[in-house]
Amino acid sequence: MSGPGCPICKKPPETAYRPFCSRRCADVDLQRWLTNRYAVPAEDDDEGAREAAFDDE
Ligand SMILES: [Zn+2]
Numbered sequence: 001m002s003g004p005g006c007p008i009c010k011k012p013p014e015t016a017y018r019p020f021c022s023r024r025c026a027d028v029d030l031q032r033w034l035t036n037r038y039a040v041p042a043e044d045d046d047e048g049a050r051e052a053a054f055d056d057e
Helices: 023-039 047-055
Strands: none
Touching: none
């Protein structure tokens, strides 16, 4: 069976931390999620970019 497993390290998940195998892996996933979330609006600091966004159809 190669389906469900910890998304980070593929080990069998621990019930308390499902779908992760440990608190550490759950933390890693959360950090990735936050990083992705903050990576996008970081570019929104440019005034030129703001105008370009308005013109973009
Ligand atoms: Zn893991």
